[in-house]
Amino acid sequence: MKEVFNLDRLLMNGLPYAFLLEVLLRCVVMYITALIVLKSAGRRGVKQLSVFELVIILTLGSAAGDPLFYEDVGLIPAICVFTFILALYRFTTYLISRSENVEVWLEGKPIYLIRNGQFSIEEFAKEPLALDEFFAELRLRNVSHIGQVDLAILETNGQISVFFFKDEDVRAGLPILPHLFNKEVKIFEPNKVYACKFCANTSKTAAVQTELVCNRCEKERWVLALDSKRVG
Ligand SMILES: [Zn+2]
Structure with a gap:
């Protein structure tokens, strides 16, 4: 029988804090994967939403929902996912503002x-x-x-x-x-x-x-x- 309200499981699911580095790596990989897949779907495939908005929705979707009731998902890794994805998003928009080439590649031209x-x-x-x-x-x-x-x-x-x-x-x-x-x-x-x-x-x-x-x-x-x- 598992113990309820066990702080160690609630926060980290018993994993060492070094696991958060792995979460960072997972975020980077999934963010880039989502970006490339959605971009190659063509802009008609993602009508109304920008590719970015969709990437954010996809990558954060289960990070927000899963810790609500899965006992084996810790709160801290989920919170880190939010932080990391937001940082990646900010970094991408920074790149876009700095370079026209990046902007054209990501957002395209009419x-x-x-x-x-x-x-x-x-x-x-x-x-x-x-x-x-x-x-x-x-x-x-x-x-x-x-x-x-x-x-x-x-x-x-x-x-x-x-x-x-x-x-x-x-x-x-x-x-x-x-x-x-x-x-x-x-x-x-x-x-x-x-x-x-x-x-x-x-x-x-x-x-x-x-x-x-x-x-x-x-x-x-x-x-x-x-x-x-x-x-x-
Ligand atoms: Zn013709």
Whole structure:
């Protein structure tokens, strides 16, 4: 039978105080692990919360809860976890304030997803981005095709800013409504505008043809472009 209110167990679970050094090492390892894993998840994976806030929540989560009722978790190591994680957090924010490189690595820069009614395909490669999720976000802002969008920017907090063309500047563009986006064209007819499914570039053909290569990304998958104004 274990003794209740045993001070040695309550504070340190019978471990020597040198164990606190091990707690420090565990904190450093888990803090860095959480930071790297969450960062590599991409900013869309941690929408709304900054990577840091999430790291703090994860690393402190069980440190706060476990000592409340697990008899084999001492209070002092748990309190040390708080202190160490806070110190690591302060140290990281200090590094960010001192070095722009560290800031860019940890927090990233805004990324242009759409420029001038076309996808910035070079930028797409830098950030894992689910295209259907991106399209859904545009549709929620009443965008039916990319020709209505002047700029779309993925902000560092994972949200997307969208700037629209004025009605008179809207041009034919790639439809993002699922039933139109999935309707690939096999036979191209003159006087119609087609939109590249990969880069949102548009093109016309002079005669009826069965093949069309995108002069921007060299892919060959097209759908009929839309040129309607944005309503809503
Ligand atoms: Zn293309």
